[in-house]
Amino acid sequence: MPPITETLDINHLFAISEVVSNTSDLKTALDGIARLTHRILLFDNLAVYLLDKSNSLNVTYAKAMGRGQKAGAESAWGEQLASLVAEQRKTLSQSPTTTSSPDRLKNPYLLGVPLMEGKHFLGVVVLIRFGGPPYVPQHIKLAEFIARQIVLLIARQSLAQERAAIEKQQIETQIKEDFISTISHELRTPLGFIKGYTTTLLRSDTEWDVATQKEFLQIIEQETDQLQELIENILDSARLQSGQMRMAFQPVRLDVLLKDAISRLHMSNLILDAELDIDVPPHPIEGDPSRLSQVFENILNNAAKYAPGAKVYISIRQNNGKTHIAIRDTGPGIPEDSLERIFERFFRIPDTVKGTHGTGLGLFICKQIIHAHHGEIKAESTIGKGTTFHITLPDSQAAE
Ligand code: ADP
Secondary structure, X not given: OOOOXXXXXXXXXXXXXXXXXXXXXXXXXXXXXXXXXXXXXXXXXXXXXXXXXXXXXXXXXXXXXXXXXXXXXXXXXXXXXXXXHHHHOXXXXXXXXXXXXXXXXXXXXXXXXXXXXXXXXXXXXXXXXXXXXXXXXXXXXXXXXXXXXXXXXXXXXXXXXXXXHHHHHHHHHHHHHHHHHHHHHHHHHHHHHHHHHHHHHHOOOOOOOHHHHHHHHHHHHXXXXXXXXXXXXXXXXXXXXXXXXXXXXXXXXXXXXXXHXXXXXXXXXXXXXXXEEEOOOXXXXXXXXXXXXXXXXXXXXXXXXXXXXXXEEEEEEEEXXXXXXXXXXXXXXXXXXXXXXXXXXXOOOOOOOOOOOOOOOHXXXXXXXXXXXXXEEEEEEXXXXXXXXXXXXXXXXXXX
């Protein structure tokens, strides 16, 4: 059956420009243009070749509209003409040298139009008709109109990419500025305490009784711990960014790591009412004990900080070569829109962090450590009821 033909009218041009104005994705817009024009231009295939960074033409889009041709496989038919158009920077058409073959697929009529943004050559759009008829001037004009629309689409797409890159850069700069102000605050606060209490203790005009001296020294110790933790976090974060954090895998018992983490928090005077619920004593898994302890301590530490006085439930379950650890607190919870963001570098929920120390690096580091174990970490929360951190780890690293 011959293709149904349509003649060009103003409505087609409106429809094409509407597709171009309303579609930001290049492929979707080209699909729309191909659909709207193939019955006028009578092409079987359409391909768009764009110049890449190394100045070679690459097929960016290929569409077969009929006669059983596969777009991808057939995009090679336009390459030769695309190169010629690229050289001459003008519209070129090619007819078959002989039309004696009864197979229309052997008689291709090609039309190539350069994509020019001013004097700037971007690529070529190539159309093919199997078995003719040859392109008439009105069709060539329409093809050139389409080429101009494609140029507009490409220009808009590269503007959008540039805008996205600028926005990304602005966000990164903002994050860096926030980081510097958070870090300087977090460094200055413990340093101020340490300096203040040391100077007080050393004053030659005052005698301090033993109890007071001990109280001051305890404050100095706590603030030094705070400072040490902060510095470790900053270093870990820098190591992660430069890909230098190596895991030392060995068999580890997660219940033992969790019990140790709880005891360490108790020793550092952090109030934590934690209950460990273990189904069956878990078998060892392959992991880096000190890094996994760091993850557990950070999550438990957060529970003590952001859900003070709340009970914490910890469970470990093993199934199908995976271990699932759930750490649930009964604290204030985390808003839905922050559940993923808490794992971002430097992110802290403004409402929950008042009066607490922190940099927003802890959970970011936890996530990287769990990923380095080929595991997953996520948070689930109900406001007013509490938060659960779920960690899933494969039992063996070799199996991953
Ligand atoms: P930091 O504690 O240094 O701020 P984290 O990366 O460990 O950084 O945590 C990021 C943020 O997630 C915290 O600032 C806090 O707002 C929120 N958060 C973490 N754990 C909890 C929790 N158990 N309950 C409520 N909010 C939490």
